[in-house]
Amino acid sequence: MGIRKLGYLGLNVTDVEAWTHLLGQTLGIGVTTAKYGTDEIALAELDVFQYRLALYPAAEDSPREFGWIVDTPSILERLTRKLSDAGFTVEDGTAEERGLRGATHLRWFTDPVGYRVELAVGETKVRTGVARPDGTPGATGLGHFVLASPKLAELRKLYESVLEFRLTDYRNPGLFFFRCNPTHHSIALGSAETAGLHHLEFEYA
Incomplete structure (x- = not known):
């Protein structure tokens, strides 16, 4: 299998302060900030690596x-060829994007819904332990997300046939769970009239 795990998500959010309060004060997740272009973004630290969730200030969520x-780069090249053969345009990430992700190699494409999907090689460890707000237990990792869309068939073809995910389970009507490692699922795809992120799961001990 080519993809090893879910690495990170980036969200456009209208209220970064509310998100950082939820993450830090309620969920016990350490949050730092970083410059990205002219914006200051918030980074949720779920483990010893760079980040797992980035929050970008935006006019819409x-x-x-x-x-x-x-x-490895060779796996990245193989997946790039499969994506190109399937009709997707694959681009290289910028040096700023690689630095923010902690990646040595970064490529991206746009999925059938219009969302940016990235493939990264390398993860940078930036701490020996996770900083947590006092008195809170904190999360232990990033689990999965559920993507809802009217283009369920196209998304299933992308993740199953091109990106080599395996179907683990399904629920009728129209909810499918996919894995890229022994975990039950790292992504689930659901049918909906409007595309969007249904939910994101953080893991706790």
Whole structure:
């Protein structure tokens, strides 16, 4: 299998302060800030790596990018060829994007819904332990997300046939769970009239 795990998500959010309060004070997740272009973005620290969730200030709430980790440049090249053969245009990430993700290689494409999907090689460890607000337990990792869309068939073809995810389970009508490692699922795809992120799961001990 080419993709090893869900690496990170980026969200456009209208109220970064409310999100950071939820993450830090309610969920016990450490939050730092970083410059990205002219914006200051918030980064949720779920483990020892760079970040798992990035929050970008925006006029509308929406998914910004879904990031998947692959182990080697050769796997990245193979998946790039499969995506190109399937009709997707694959672009290289910028140096600023690689630096923010902590990746040595980064490529991206747009999925059938219009969302940016990234494939990254490399994860940078930036701490020996996770900083947590006092008195809170904190999360232990990023689990999965559920993407709802009217283009369920196209998304299933992308993740199953091109990105090599495996179907683990399904619920009628129109909800399918996919894995890229032994975890039950890293992404689920659901049918909906309007595209959007249904939910995002953080793991706790």
